[in-house]
Amino acid sequence: MEKSGLDFYDDEAVFTNYTEHRQRLDTPNDTLEKPVMMDLIGIITDKRILDLGCGDAAIGREFLDRGAASYVGLEGSHKMAALALQTLAGTSGQVIRQEIETWTYPPAAFDLVIARLSLHYVADLKRVFSNVRQTLDRQGQFVFSVEHPVITSCDRGWKAGTLRQDWVVDDYFKTGLRVTNWLGAYVKKYHRTIEEYFYLLQEAGLRIKDLREARPQLQHFHDIQTYERRKRIPLFLILAANKGK
Ligand SMILES: C[S@@+](CC[C@H](N)C(=O)[O-])C[C@H]1O[C@@H](n2cnc3c(N)ncnc32)[C@H](O)[C@@H]1O
Structure with missing residues (x-):
């Protein structure tokens, strides 16, 4: 039975597998996604930050240590929210256990909103x-x-649990629900084209400032083979937008 994004991370086995997976050397999150996010975010001093689907909120702790004014992590999974609370213990960081879709967003309250790998759920x-x-x-x-x-x-x-050797891109323009087996369970995700992300932002009145595909950069890797492998296909799409007029 497939699970929604947050129920998926509350699954005992998935939670354990995911936290172990994130500790590995040269995870794509560390080598590809985070460097681009940081580059696009730029200076965080004195910023009020909201993080949608914050996971363990490690980035929140880092932002606060580097001088952010405040950090709020919104997280739907009970297990992840508990982990985020542990990470932020002793800081001013806050965790709200709530879904991205249903939270009441306070008007004009943040200087920076981030969402790392949560919106495809x-x-x-x-x-x-x-x-x-x-x-x-x-x-x-x-x-x-x-x-x-x-x-x-x-x-x-892609056979779960094996290193993918070839990638199939298919049904690209059939957007919407996908069900994937990952980390020991089936999860629901939503496929969108690049232009769909672009127009959704534009229609919401957000002005696009940058678009990246997390091209591998050697200095972020320990293992040269992993670096070479990551040149085969883009894993992440990263967008930056401003509040338009
Ligand atoms: C791949 S993890 C990424 C966690 C963190 N942003 C990071 O990059 O380390 C995705 C996170 O989004 C959360 N999530 C997924 N769907 C959500 C929703 N609808 N509302 C709130 N959180 C959600 C999951 O529980 C999970 O913690």
Whole structure:
């Protein structure tokens, strides 16, 4: 039985597998996604930050240590929210256990909203983007990463638990629900094309400032073979937008 994004991370086996997976050397999150996010986010000093689907909130702790004014992590999974609370213990960081889709976003309350690899679990992004726009203060910035559309389009050719050797891109323009077996369970994700992300942002009144595909950069890798492998296909799509007028 397939699970929604947050129920998936509350599954005992998935939670253990995921936390172990994130500790590995040269995970794509560390080598590809985070460097681009940090580059696009830029200076965080004195910023009020909201993180949608914050997971363990490790980035929140890092932001606060580096001088962010505040950090709020929104997280739907009970297990992840508990882990995030542990990570932020002794800091001013806050964790709210709530779904990205249903939280009441306070108006003009944040300078930076981020969402790292959580929005491909959300069915109605139009509403979320409009909420993000309203919760950003003037000059506010929105930076988010999702699994790259060439990855979400189709998981044929991928046997869970094995190193993928070939990638199949198929049904690219059939957007919507996908069910994938990952980390020991079936999870629901939503496939969107690059242009769909672009127009959803634009329609929500968010002005796109940058788009990246997390091209591998050697300096972030310990293992040269992993670096070479990551040149084969993009894993992440990362977009930065501003609150338009
Ligand atoms: C791949 S993890 C990424 C966690 C963190 N952002 C990071 O990059 O380390 C995705 C996270 O999004 C959360 N999530 C998924 N769907 C959600 C939803 N609808 N509302 C709130 N959180 C959600 C999951 O529980 C999980 O913690």
